[in-house]
Amino acid sequence: MAKRRLTKQQEARIRHTQRERHRRAERKANLVETQLAEGQLGSEQPGVVQAHYGATLAIERPEDGQVFRCYQRANLPALVTGDRVTWCAGQDDTGVVVACEDRRSLLVRPDLRGQLRPVAANIDQIMIVFSSIPATPLALLDRYLVAAALSNIEPVLVLNKSDLLTVDDPYRTYLADYAALGYRTLLLSAKAPLTDTLVPELRAKTTAFVGQSGVGKSSLIAQLLGDQEDIVVGEISEATGKGRHTTTTAMLYHMPQGGDLIDSPGIREFGLWHVPEDQVMQGFPDLQAYNGQCKFRDCSHRDDPGCALQAAIARGDVLARRLDSYHAILASLAEVSGYRRYE
Ligand SMILES: Nc1nc2c(ncn2[C@@H]2O[C@H](COP(=O)(O)OP(=O)(O)OP(=O)(O)O)[C@@H](O)[C@H]2O)c(=O)[nH]1
Numbered sequence: 422m423a424k425r426r427l428t429k430q431q432e433a434r435i436r437h438t439q440r441e442r443h444r445r446a447e448r449k450a451n452l453v454e455t456q457l458a459e460g461q462l463g464s465e466q467p468g469v470v471q472a473h474y475g476a477t478l479a480i481e482r483p484e485d486g487q488v489f490r491c492y493q494r495a496n497l498p499a500l501v502t503g504d505r506v507t508w509c510a511g512q513d514d515t516g517v518v519v520a521c522e523d524r525r526s527l528l529v530r531p532d533l534r535g536q537l538r539p540v541a542a543n544i545d546q547i548m549i550v551f552s553s554i555p556a557t558p559l560a561l562l563d564r565y566l567v568a569a570a571l572s573n574i575e576p577v578l579v580l581n582k583s584d585l586l587t588v589d590d591p592y593r594t595y596l597a598d599y600a601a602l603g604y605r606t607l608l609l610s611a612k613a614p615l616t617d618t619l620v621p622e623l624r625a626k627t628t629a630f631v632g633q634s635g636v637g638k639s640s641l642i643a644q645l646l647g648d649q650e651d652i653v654v655g656e657i658s659e660a661t662g663k664g665r666h667t668t669t670t671a672m673l674y675h676m677p678q679g680g681d682l683i684d685s686p687g688i689r690e691f692g693l694w695h696v697p698e699d700q701v702m703q704g705f706p707d708l709q710a711y712n713g714q715c716k717f718r719d720c721s722h723r724d725d726p727g728c729a730l731q732a733a734i735a736r737g738d739v740l741a742r743r744l745d746s747y748h749a750i751l752a753s754l755a756e757v758s759g760y761r762r763y764e
């Protein structure tokens with residue numbers, strides 16, 4: 422996927438265009454309300470939010486894949502990519518969204534003022550991609566797992582670049598450790614066909630890919646989408662005048678071999694969004710099993726007497742590095758107050 426590096430001038434132009442578009446959209450939204458009131462719109466039909474641009478939504482009609490530029494009724498909550506909606510067609514590939522289905526899951530992230538904003542809906546699973554080169558820190562993987570647990574989205578640990586692993590590579594052990602903890606795991610290479618590895622895991626589901634820079638997310642996604650990305654984004658550009666290079670909104674794609682993909686630069690950084698300190702333990706089911714069994718209620722799980730976690734480690738029932746990871750994540754949260762560090 423193309424990387425975006427914009428100059429200040431380009432950014433200013435984009436902001437200007439966005440403001441203009443927003444104004445036009447507001448006028449259109451009023452018009453749409455009038456049309457709706459006067460019965461000038463088509464009958465209600467199902468749709469999927471494929472992308473979200475300021476005040477307009479790209480709504481895909483599932484039966485033929487055609488994309489419509491829609492406004493949403495004022496009484497609806499903020500809709501996001503992945504939302505299943507009911508909408509009515511207007512003139513010239515436009516329409517209005519009149520209802521939104523309940524969401525199976527919702528990714529939210531704090532904005533610059535710390536308010537949680539929805540980013541994408543109905544994601545079923547998150548592929549946490551990692552590699553030995555560059556070496557992904559295990560605490561980072563654990564951080565993604567915390568974020569996945571808090572979002573109620575199933576994580577899958579994907580060790581990419583299997584072609585670079587040595588026979589006794591420690592990353593093989595790390596992957597096996599996660600499998601032993603009960604997580605789904607995959608070992609694969611973006612340099613090889615994904616037909617028997619990744620593809621079957623994606624069917625009939627909506628997936629997002631996350632992971633640190635350089636682990637191979639773009640390579641995997643490019644192989645999964647083929648030429649699709651251009652086709653889909655091309656359609657949107659035509660409808661809204663917004664080119665692909667200015668698109669930072671989450672996009673929903675259909676993968677030719679089955680399943681949907683929701684992707685954006687922001688979503689790829691998913692695990693680095695703020696995590697509330699008191700909920701970090703939720704991403705560590707193996708540690709959580711012992712939570713509350715320590716001698717002291719305010720046990721720091723370090724060298725306190727009667728710590729159930731330290732005892733479990735000593736018995737070999739818990740991996741020491743998972744507790745290290747837990748402490749590292751807590752420390753990183755305490756270091757700088759709030760989410761800004763992770764923006
Ligand atoms: N040997 C090997 N190289 C790979 C594999 N997957 C990706 N690469 C290479 O790793 C480098 C980084 O891959 P990308 O797909 O750009 O990684 P990314 O995760 O999208 O990185 P960002 O865009 O920075 O987030 C590229 O040079 C790829 O060719 C793999 O399975 N094996």
Ligand SMILES: [Zn+2]
Nearest residue numbers: 715720722728
């Ligand atoms: Zn303890």
